[in-house]
Amino acid sequence: MxxxxxxxxxxxxxxxxSSCSDDFGDMNTPSDSVTEVxxxxxxxxxxxxxxxxxxxxxxxxxxxxxxxxxxxxxxxxxxxxxxxxxxxxxxxxxxxxxxxxxxxxxxxxxxxxxxxxxxxxxxxxxxxxxxxxxxxxxxxxxxxxxxxxxxxxxxxxxxxxxxxxxxxxxxxxxxxxxxxxxxxxxxxxxxxxxxxxxxxxxxxxxxxxxxxxxxxxxxxxxxxxxxxxxxxxxxxxxxxxxxxxxxxxxxxxxxxxNQMAWNWNNIRMSKTFSNYLYNQSSVGEDPRASIWFAYQVDGEPKTKEEAGFDIYDGIENGYNLVPTDADENFATINLKxxxxxxxxxxxxxxxxxxxxxxxxxxxxxxxxxxxxxxxxxxxxxxxxxxxxxxxxxxxxxxxxxxxxxxxxxxxxxxxxxxxxxxxxxxxxxxxxxxxxxxxxxxxxxxxxxxxxxxxxxxxxxxxxxxxxxxxxxxxxxxxxxxxxxxxxNTTETDRMDIKVWWDTADTKTKANGLMNSNL
The missing domain is CATH 1.25.40.390 (Serine Threonine Protein Phosphatase 5, Tetratricopeptide repeat)
Structure with a gap:
């Protein structure tokens, strides 16, 4: 690298x-210079x-x-x-x-x-x-x-x-x-x-x-x-x-x-993601969980059992004031x-x-x-x-x-x-x-x-x-x-809740948890 x-x-x-004149360009280009890469x-x-x-x-x-x-x-x-x-x-x-x-x-x-x-x-x-x-x-x-x-x-x-x-x-x-x-x-x-x-x-x-x-x-x-x-x-x-x-x-x-999860402690697994690691298959825990995630204990990655947890748990998204114990109590990327x-x-x-x-x-x-x-x-x-x-x-x-x-x-x-x-x-x-x-x-x-x-x-x-x-x-x-x-075309109207062209789903579910507009 x-x-x-x-x-x-x-x-x-x-x-x-590009020059305005081919002749002018030739005159001002040294014979040993790089003109193509x-x-x-x-x-x-x-x-x-x-x-x-x-x-x-x-x-x-x-x-x-x-x-x-x-x-x-x-x-x-x-x-x-x-x-x-x-x-x-x-x-x-x-x-x-x-x-x-x-x-x-x-x-x-x-x-x-x-x-x-x-x-x-x-x-x-x-x-x-x-x-x-x-x-x-x-x-x-x-x-x-x-x-x-x-x-x-x-x-x-x-x-x-x-x-x-x-x-x-x-x-x-x-x-x-x-x-x-x-x-x-x-x-x-x-x-x-x-x-x-x-x-x-x-x-x-x-x-x-x-x-x-x-x-x-x-x-x-x-x-x-x-x-x-x-x-x-x-x-x-x-x-x-x-x-x-x-x-x-x-x-x-x-x-x-590594930088974001360990060196800077900026991120932990989302609670949404951890939920889906446990509710999809009848076997319970997704076998990728222990490969993807660990707990950070004294600067070292530990399994959920080693860290004293029952699952690899995540933190909810969108806190303004994040709990002070977030680094300790929520799973992060597994360095090992x-x-x-x-x-x-x-x-x-x-x-x-x-x-x-x-x-x-x-x-x-x-x-x-x-x-x-x-x-x-x-x-x-x-x-x-x-x-x-x-x-x-x-x-x-x-x-x-x-x-x-x-x-x-x-x-x-x-x-x-x-x-x-x-x-x-x-x-x-x-x-x-x-x-x-x-x-x-x-x-x-x-x-x-x-x-x-x-x-x-x-x-x-x-x-x-x-x-x-x-x-x-x-x-x-x-x-x-x-x-x-x-x-x-103004900073006031350039909103982040405007859908892109291919986004037609309504972000509102029916009572059964399904969308109205995909099929």
Whole structure:
């Protein structure tokens, strides 16, 4: 990872510009200067963007809103739905000023070279993922023509999704795998080390994820895209070997959950999450619980038995004044659980932040099959998804079988089946709070709570309702407010209870605990 940090330092010294005159540019460019940069350097930095400012961009917002975690620091505004520009505002600025410009640099320098077709396609697949994160966070954003340094119109989320799905189709099909093709390669492609087949699988799987986002807003398009994703070249992810994840650095900030849960004591498991670890299967405790979580006792991770607790318990979300004993009495991430994706085992080569799990892809297929959009047995796919998560986390086969056998089958109405499916998907997606928050907004499952101490008086979310998006940053209001959606072009109207385009669920349940609007 030290090599990656050096690369970032070098990239920071590169100025991307164009001259007014070719002759003038030649006269003022030393013969030995660098005028082009190999795309692997840009692409490497683009992949690391998923963990940039992780605490402020993800942990204090999607992670809390998905209720994987609860905050244990009194006075933090985001758990009670406040917008803090110095935190989440970084995501917007980093995307437009660094990540997007790196992508455009690759396109500008190599987009017309036939030997870089695969590299351009892989870059586009990755950017489709990054763009989806951005629009799912904010809603309508500058998209077409963004990154040029000019003020850009905001495009609707419907327009952006339409283009992302088209780009994924084009990119996955463009990959040739030819020997003459430039590859990012091991050490620079941090995810798949240049394996184009795995990139196609991820591209198709991402297309399926985005297709399911449309389930309540454009059923026909969702069905078409889901079927196309399943049948794309080399298909979907087929095992845990295909998981999309970005490696981290165990000796510094990139050890993100260790820093936040142990070094800073900012987070503990959410009470919502702990409840679902004990109420899903007839066996009782989810066997992933003791791998994922521990209690912090004298600075060391301890099992619930060692710490004197009956369960791995979590703290309620949304305290204004957090109980002073929160650090001691609620479970945190297990530094010695063996699940190396979180915190490693001393070997930095084994630490990762998740982008897409194989289990998620199986859950997506299960939902699509349940809706009749693709072939397959929805209940079998749902059970396979749970098994894939257990295998990935490191649960032994016997405990996995017992837990899965104790799960209720998908039965009854499709709405009740969807609630059970999404709840298990939410568990399996831990700790990917970005995706978990998106699923909750799309389906209103699983059941999560409102802030314990109520929505903050400084929030732009109505009391008794959930946060639905993040407002635009102050820099966007200052520099490009005229191009914002007319209903959100002031800091007063740019509210965080406004639904994004694909969020049509009503956040109000019937008496039986099911939603009105998913199927």
């Amino acid at each position: 030290k090599k990656y940090n050096l690369i970032l330092f070098v990239l920071g010294l590169i100025v991307l510009s 190999e795309p692997k350097f840009f692409f490497n930095a683009m992949q690391q963007q998923v963990v940039a400012n992780y605490q402020r961009n993800v942990n204090l917002y999607p992670d809390l809103y998905s209720q994987y975690w609860a905050n244990t620091v009194s006075g933090f505004g985001s758990p009670r739905y406040e917008y803090v520009d110095g935190w989440i505002g970084n995501q917007w600025n980093e995307h437009y000023t660094t990540n997007l410009r790196r992508a455009l640099a690759i396109q500008d320098m190599y987009g017309e070279d036939p030997n870089y077709v695969d590299a351009i396609a892989i870059k586009d697949i990755w950017m489709c993922y990054m763009w989806s994160r951005m629009t799912d966070t904010y809603g309508d954003i500058p998209y077409f023509g963004a990154g040029t340094g000019e003020k850009t119109a905001y495009n609707t989320q419907a327009e952006i999704y339409d283009d992302l799905l088209k780009r994924l189709d084009i990119s996955v099909n463009a990959i040739t795998g030819g020997e003459e093709q430039y590859v990012y390669g091991d050490g620079y492609d941090l995810i798949y080390a240049g394996d184009v087949v795995k990139w196609q699988k991820f591209g198709n799987s991402l297309r399926l994820r985005l297709a399911m986002r449309l389930s309540n807003v454009d059923v026909a398009r969702a069905q078409t895209e889901a079927a196309a994703a399943v049948n794309g070249p080399n298909g979907l992810m087929t095992s845990n070997d295909d998981v999309t994840k970005v490696p981290l650095w165990s000796e510094g900030w990139f050890d993100y959950l 659980g063996g699940y190396v994706d979180f915190v490693g085992d001393g070997d930095q080569a084994q630490m990762y932040v998740p982008v897409m799990f194989y289990s998620e892809v199986l859950f997506l297929q299960a939902e699509a099959a349940m809706r009749g959009w693709i072939s397959g047995d929805a209940n079998a796919l749902y059970k396979q998804a749970v098994e894939a998560s257990m295998e990935y986390v490191g649960v032994d086969a016997t405990a996995t079988s017992a837990y899965v056998d104790g799960l209720p089958n998908l039965s009854g109405t499709n709405e009740s089946s969807l609630k059970q499916l999404i709840t298990q998907k939410w568990l399996a997606n831990f700790p990917n709070g970005v995706e978990a928050w998106a699923d909750f907004r799309r389906t209103d499952y699983p059941d999560i709570t409102l802030p314990k101490d109520g929505v903050s008086g400084s929030a732009s979310v109505a009391s008794g309702t959930w946060v639905k998006r993040v407002r635009y940053p102050n820099s966007a209001h200052l520099n490009n407010e005229a191009n914002m959606p007319s209903s959100q």
